[in-house]
Amino acid sequence: MSKLVPPHGSNTLKPLALTDSALNAELNKAKSLPKITCSSREEGDIIMLGIGGFTPLNGFMNKADWQGVCDNMTMENGLFWPIPITFSTSDETVKAGDEITIVSGKTGTVVATMMVDEKYTIDKTHECEMVYKTTEMAHPGVAMVMAQGKYNLAGQIKVLSDGGFPEKYSDLYMTPMQTRAYFKDKGWSTVAAFQTRNPMHRSHEYLAKIAVEICDGVMIHSVLGGLKAGDIPATVRSEAIATLIKNYFVDDTILQSGYPLDMRYAGPREALLHALFRQNYGCSHLIVGRDHAGVDDYYGPFDAHNIFDEIESDTLITQPLKIDWTFWCHKCASMASMKTCPHEAKDRVLLSGTKVRKMLSEGEDLPSTFSRPEVANVLQAYYASIKDEDKVEIKMSGHSAK
Amino acid sequence: MSKLVPPHGSNTLKPLALTDSALNAELNKAKSLPKITCSSREEGDIIMLGIGGFTPLNGFMNKADWQGVCDNMTMENGLFWPIPITFSTSDETVKAGDEITIVSGKTGTVVATMMVDEKYTIDKTHECEMVYKTTEMAHPGVAMVMAQGKYNLAGQIKVLSDGGFPEKYSDLYMTPMQTRAYFKDKGWSTVAAFQTRNPMHRSHEYLAKIAVEICDGVMIHSVLGGLKAGDIPATVRSEAIATLIKNYFVDDTILQSGYPLDMRYAGPREALLHALFRQNYGCSHLIVGRDHAGVDDYYGPFDAHNIFDEIESDTLITQPLKIDWTFWCHKCASMASMKTCPHEAKDRVLLSGTKVRKMLSEGEDLPSTFSRPEVANVLQAYYASIKDEDKVEIKMSGHSAK
Numbered sequence: 001m002s003k004l005v006p007p008h009g010s011n012t013l014k015p016l017a018l019t020d021s022a023l024n025a026e027l028n029k030a031k032s033l034p035k036i037t038c039s040s041r042e043e044g045d046i047i048m049l050g051i052g053g054f055t056p057l058n059g060f061m062n063k064a065d066w067q068g069v070c071d072n073m074t075m076e077n078g079l080f081w082p083i084p085i086t087f088s089t090s091d092e093t094v095k096a097g098d099e100i101t102i103v104s105g106k107t108g109t110v111v112a113t114m115m116v117d118e119k120y121t122i123d124k125t126h127e128c129e130m131v132y133k134t135t136e137m138a139h140p141g142v143a144m145v146m147a148q149g150k151y152n153l154a155g156q157i158k159v160l161s162d163g164g165f166p167e168k169y170s171d172l173y174m175t176p177m178q179t180r181a182y183f184k185d186k187g188w189s190t191v192a193a194f195q196t197r198n199p200m201h202r203s204h205e206y207l208a209k210i211a212v213e214i215c216d217g218v219m220i221h222s223v224l225g226g227l228k229a230g231d232i233p234a235t236v237r238s239e240a241i242a243t244l245i246k247n248y249f250v251d252d253t254i255l256q257s258g259y260p261l262d263m264r265y266a267g268p269r270e271a272l273l274h275a276l277f278r279q280n281y282g283c284s285h286l287i288v289g290r291d292h293a294g295v296d297d298y299y300g301p302f303d304a305h306n307i308f309d310e311i312e313s314d315t316l317i318t319q320p321l322k323i324d325w326t327f328w329c330h331k332c333a334s335m336a337s338m339k340t341c342p343h344e345a346k347d348r349v350l351l352s353g354t355k356v357r358k359m360l361s362e363g364e365d366l367p368s369t370f371s372r373p374e375v376a377n378v379l380q381a382y383y384a385s386i387k388d389e390d391k392v393e394i395k396m397s398g399h400s401a402k
Numbered sequence: 403m404s405k406l407v408p409p410h411g412s413n414t415l416k417p418l419a420l421t422d423s424a425l426n427a428e429l430n431k432a433k434s435l436p437k438i439t440c441s442s443r444e445e446g447d448i449i450m451l452g453i454g455g456f457t458p459l460n461g462f463m464n465k466a467d468w469q470g471v472c473d474n475m476t477m478e479n480g481l482f483w484p485i486p487i488t489f490s491t492s493d494e495t496v497k498a499g500d501e502i503t504i505v506s507g508k509t510g511t512v513v514a515t516m517m518v519d520e521k522y523t524i525d526k527t528h529e530c531e532m533v534y535k536t537t538e539m540a541h542p543g544v545a546m547v548m549a550q551g552k553y554n555l556a557g558q559i560k561v562l563s564d565g566g567f568p569e570k571y572s573d574l575y576m577t578p579m580q581t582r583a584y585f586k587d588k589g590w591s592t593v594a595a596f597q598t599r600n601p602m603h604r605s606h607e608y609l610a611k612i613a614v615e616i617c618d619g620v621m622i623h624s625v626l627g628g629l630k631a632g633d634i635p636a637t638v639r640s641e642a643i644a645t646l647i648k649n650y651f652v653d654d655t656i657l658q659s660g661y662p663l664d665m666r667y668a669g670p671r672e673a674l675l676h677a678l679f680r681q682n683y684g685c686s687h688l689i690v691g692r693d694h695a696g697v698d699d700y701y702g703p704f705d706a707h708n709i710f711d712e713i714e715s716d717t718l719i720t721q722p723l724k725i726d727w728t729f730w731c732h733k734c735a736s737m738a739s740m741k742t743c744p745h746e747a748k749d750r751v752l753l754s755g756t757k758v759r760k761m762l763s764e765g766e767d768l769p770s771t772f773s774r775p776e777v778a779n780v781l782q783a784y785y786a787s788i789k790d791e792d793k794v795e796i797k798m799s800g801h802s803a804k
Contacts, residue, residue, distance in 0.1 A: 189711075206736075209742045210612050210615050212742050213725050213726070213739055213741060213742060214612065214616070214724065247744075248734060248744065249742065249744060250741055250742060251744070323616065333770070333771075334608075334736055335736060336611070339615060339652055339655045340611045340614050340652060340655070341652065342649075342650065342651060342653070368735070
């Protein structure tokens, strides 16, 4: 009988989205409230709060929570949380006690209402140092924090939008309630999440299949929110992954779905957040590859592995499956990693991201030991469809889940 | 920093073997005590008690323990234990209150002394039904129970022998204290045990490598005690495994060692015992393949997986890594299992044990997708060395850890 992990810090999911008449009434009220615009990242967080992906949060964090999360990954009430979930504005008039309407900066639609409990300023540099381990503006997560407004607003929210995800990704988008129902229906108890923002080559397939071998099922879980410039678009990525699944996975042990957050690229801290919200989705494990959720060289390749050893073992129920750098080895005659292959670099199929992009752009075939031909075909078609000047920007991870 | 699982039901290992002057004094005393002979299985259990592999037991079980273990896998004091650890005799004169010397039935040497607390009879058929799920004498575990003496003797023991294992298997034999020290020295915290009584083909290598990918290390742990007729001898098996390790594993993530028990072939109940004593050896995981510790068709292929779901999740700290039937698939171009390969039987390399034995006996090469050539060479040399009439008896599992 299926017995899934409980949500984080709660026996039940706590979705903050209103429905039906409550939704209509709140949307009506929202019209008359002062409007504050949210950033793309904030909108993703709101949608995630709406579907219960950030259970048990009931809104945006106050200053004490922000400080505790930055410094000790712990909220004022003692709850483990690795990255601040905050809402900012530069509006000088809004104040504690106000009720406001939060409007999408991308689409102008109403996404939530908020009862403002606290208006506070933060030391952005401190947040970046603690969470991102850098204050360089070249880091996309740092740039997001630095671009925030002068103030943070804390308080409970009511979520009034689904962010358009169910419509835009009708085959892919699932809420934590939906994934939990799916897992139960399949009879799965142990489910590993495979986090990805990239198409899957054989190395990624290998990571997912290791997890399939020891769990009841694997959920390939794609970022559907904002990415940095040059990442492969979600539609192309999901088509490539669907092709891989169709040809190389067993239907009954695999699910592809997506979630609404923007990537923060916070590396180890984000790996913890990835495990935390996968617990809400019902996953018992998170596959953590090399340089998980990292960007450029800001983090060591195994920082995201090691951080799980730095928290108490019962902090998260969802546990990491830590896997090393993987590749095809001719002498092993199989996929392998630095931990399982004793052979030399010359025996291994190692292609840089730059090399892979070049080969795909020029319509050249990738080795079948690197990428399944069916997957490479999807990517070649995509590269052929985009303008030449865009090609240089496309970045793909060749080796590990990121 | 290495942080290993604690022993079963205890914070420390409880080896019952005496050493140095205590050993000499007890050996002297043993000379004057009444002597009772033990079977091969009982001797293995005594050696295991001696090295702390059966921590926290302090000797052989009494009737209440026997009953509780048969019926509920629970001893009188509430401790989880899946298979009775009992000592039998047909001696009519020995009685509760006596102190006895236990002598090896194989070698005649003194192996232990025992303070007899209780002399009792058991319903052997009940034990077989509960533990082995059959009373057929063709089952080697049933035959062992039925061959026991009329009475069981319960009581604390002092172990006075190492069973000759350290000498006979100097490179291979390690006590739980030694494996724990080895794991700590390597910096391992998560260690999976791979139980085997067979040489390792690619399917077994695949099981072990899945575990290497997600744990700090894997201990290939061979039965060095008694096997049923036709199993490959430990010396040949360990040479084949050493060859595999040398050519296809990374030194820093693998250890081959052995333990002194006889196989009981109790399938699911023995899988639980295998996990229990691996916890004492410091292993956080036990690889449980298809028909683990089974024999012939007495157990369903996944009975040993399912039994772990029938016990409370905190009963054992050491957790199973449950893996399905594995094989090479040409379309996957990799090792795979029924859970990861969506292709057809014709795409898979499946050889029966009978076919493999025939090919090896006739010096024919096994496909490299089934067995590493270096390993097949060791086995071919062994088959060439044994008498023809013995060959038909040799039994090898082609597909799964048993």
